[in-house]
Amino acid sequence: MKKSSEPKIKQAGPRVISLFSGCGGMDFGIKAAGGNIVFSNDILSDACKTLQKYFPETKVVCGDIAAVTEFPAADVVVGGYPCQSFSMAGNRDPRKDVRTNLYKQFLRVVELVQPNYFVAENVSGLKQLGAGSFLEEQENAYKRAGYEVTHHLLNARDFGVPQSRKRLFIVGVRKDLAKKFLFPSATHGKATKKSPHLLPYTSHGDAIKDLPLWPTGEFYERPHDPDKGFSWYFMSRNRKAKWDNPAFTVVANWRHITLHPASPTMKLTWSNLADGWKQRWDFTNEYDHQVEGQERPVLKEPRRLSWRECALIQTFPRNFEPVGDVDSKFTQIGNAVPPKLAEVIFRHLFSGAGLISSSPSRKR
Structure with a gap:
């Protein structure tokens, strides 16, 4: 199949193949940016059902990507x-983890389809492990496949997402297009003389303030435990982000989801870790989020964020509800790329604003 050397994407919307799609975080962003998702895939049944629910026009193939041999033009x-083998919270031994080589399946599809562009996403740990050798291995493989490759570590909070979430993006442009991708600049942050245009970070408390204050059955709780599910270890990890700040990273394990910002503050009552003992943490009667706004709601009983709140913090549509039980909902939402961040990246690509010449300028 002959490929065009024209770097512009058709106005009707670029045809996109989405792999390891999860519940569609990247896909929502692609669609908002004008993309047409023609094929998606995931190995988890609930995730595939969620994709079918929200992307009925897309061909969704559920199962191991290694078993899929045919793909549409894109x-x-x-x-x-x-990303578990590269995650800072994982076992940190990628050489022994079979998931480390899943990028080769992504590469296989790129080589088969020969798209104009590819966009791969992973955790920040990919850049750090092995002094960068794992990232270098992947980039070299993409270059051998015929792509001009750039990568950048982005934090979702810098683009209006009410969450601090660092992710590494690798973008490839087919070499015959003579272009490379330049990542978009941050739109949010602390304004300085050098960057006076930056908007303030988005408040995660404001993002979820209109949701029910006690959504029974939508968050992790163990009311019959002595500590009610708030172990000393959970409490010791600073699990409460300030109302006006972006949330801490939304994770895929509902037991480790952070506290609602309307929860009372915590205090360390005692600690004896040196002698092999643990710690004791207690909730106070103080609410730091009301200092800036007395009208803000107050949780008399502290709780973790609900899956619905996590979805809004991730910037999924307000009516978004993944298929599956509560645990599965948290897994899908926590593993997703924030749709708003994805939209920024793909608008930058689809519009051509992020494409610059890859040819070195000649000196006269």
């Missing part, structure tokens, strides 16, 4: 191949 291939 302008772009995207995917967030599983």
Whole structure:
């Protein structure tokens, strides 16, 4: 199949293949940016059902990507191949983890389809492990496949997402297009003389303030435990982000989801870790979020964020509800790319604003 050397994408919307799609965080962003998702895939049944629910026009193939051999023609291939082997919270031994080589399945599809562009997403740990050798290995493989490759570590909070979430993006542009991708600049942050245009970070408290204050059955709780599910270890990890700040990273394990910002503050009552003992943490009667606004709601009983609140913090549509039980909902939402961040990246790509010449300028 002959490929065009024209770097512009058709106005009708670029055809996109989405791999390791999860519940569609990247896909929501692609669609908002004008993309047409023609194929998506995930190995989890609930995630596939969620994709079918929200992307009825897309061909959704559920199962191991290694077993899929045929793909439609597409302008772009995207995917967030599983990141647990590179995660800062994982076992940190990628050489022994079979998921480390899942990028090769992504690469296989890129080589088969030969899209104009590809966008891969992973955790920040990919850049750090092995002094960068794992990232270098992947980039070299994409270059051998015929792509001009750039990567950048982005924090979702810098683009209006009410959450601090660092993710590494790798973007490839087919070499015959003579272009490379330049990542978009931050739109949010602390304004300075050098960057006076930056908007303030988005408040996660404001993002969820209109949701029910006690959504029974939508968050992790163990009311019959002595500590009610708030172990000393959970409490010791600073699990409460300030109302006006972006939330801490939304994770895929509902037991480790952070506290609602309307919860009371915490205090360390005693600690004896040196002698092999643990710690004791207690909730106070103080509410730091009301200092800036007395009208803000107050949780008399502290709780973790609900899955619905996590979805809004991730910037999914307000009516978004993934298929599955509560645990599955948290898994899908926590593993997703924030749709708003994805939209920024793909608008930058689809519009051509992020494409610059890859040819070195000649000196006269």
